[in-house]
Amino acid sequence: MNRTATVLLTALAPVSWGTTYAVTTEFLPADRPLFTGLMRALPAGLVLLALARVLPRGLWWGKAAVLGALNIGAFFPLLFLSAYRLPGGMAAVVGSVGPLFVVGLSAVLLGQRPTTRSVLTGVVAAFGVSLVVLKAAGALDPVGVLAALASAASMSTGTVLTKRWGRPDGVGPLALTAWQLTAGGLLIAPLAFLVEGAPPALDGRAIGGYLYLALANTAVAYWLWFRGIGRLTATQVTFLGPLSPLTAAVVGWAALGQTLTPLQLAGMALAFGATVAGQLRQRPPAAPVQSFSFAEKNARKDSMDVTGVALRR
Secondary structure, three states: OOHHHHHHHHHHHHHHHOOHHHHHHHHOOOOOHHHHHHHHHHHHHHHHHHHHOOOOOOOHHHHHHHHHHHHHHOHHHHHHHHHHHOOOOHHHHHHOOHHHHHHHHHHHHHOOOOOHHHHHHHHHHHHHHHHHHOOOOOOOOHHHHHHHHHHHHHHHHHHHHHHHHOOOOOOOHHHHHHHHHHHHHHHHHHHHHHHHOOOOOOOHHHHHHHHHHHHHHHHHHHHHHHHHHHHOOHHHHHOOOOHHHHHHHHHHHHHOOOOOOHHHHHHHHHHHHHHHHOOOOOOOOOOOOOOOOHHHHHHHHHHHHHHHHHHHO
C-alpha cells in the first residue's frame, strides 16, 4: 500500500474520534465520563484480543501495560475530566498542542531533530483549532487546564513510545491494539466503579451509542491509528490529530444545528492546511561536496593504489 493510502486510512481515526462529542451528548447517560471511557476501551480490547488470539510475551507484558496506560487508561479519564471542567472548546485547544509534544519527544526518544517547519506547523494547527472551537468564557479552571495538558502529554508519549518499541516479531497492529485497549480498560474499571458507582440503566439509544463507540470509534479507529504509527513517522501521525476537533465542528453544524462563523471557517482552513503540511516529507540534507587540492588528489590516488595492491595480495 502506498504512503498516501496509509495517510488517508490513518486519518479516519481522528475523524471518527471527532464524532465522540455528538454521540456522547445525544445518546449516552450524562455525567458518566469514566464509565463511558471503560465502555469504549475494554469491550473493544476484548473483541480485538479474541480476533488476534495473541498474548504478549516476556517484556511485552510490561510494554503493553505502559502503552495501554498512556494511550488509553490515563488519556481517556484526563480527556473527559478536562472536557467537563473547561468551558467551550478550551479542552480541545489545550489538547491541540499534542503535535508539539510529539516533536519534542521524538527528538529525545527517537533522535529526530525538530525542524522549523514542524514547530511552525504545530503552532499554526493549534491556532487554527482555537479559532474553530474557542468561545468567550470566564476564568479558566486550573485543574481542567492541567488535565488537558496531561492528556495531550500522555497520548503524545504513548505515540512516540509505540513508534520506538515497534511490535514483536510476528505480531501485527491488531494484536498490539488489543493489548493496549484491554490494559487501558482494566486500568479504568476500578476507578470508574469507585468514583461513579454502579453502572447506569441503559436504554436502546445508549446501547447503540456504546456499541458505536466501542467498535467503530475505538476498535477500528485505534487499529488504524497504531497501524499508521508503524508505517509513518510519529510526527506525521500526530499532525492528523487536528482532524478530530474539525470533524466535531462539522458534525455539530450538520447534525446538531450549530452555526459556523467566517472566523471558524478560516480556522478550519488553517488547521487543515497544517495537517496537510505535517504529512509532507522532510528533504534529507544534501551531502556536502568535497573538494581536494592537487596534492590531496595524488595522496588519495597513492592510498588507493596501495590498498589495491594489498587486496590483490
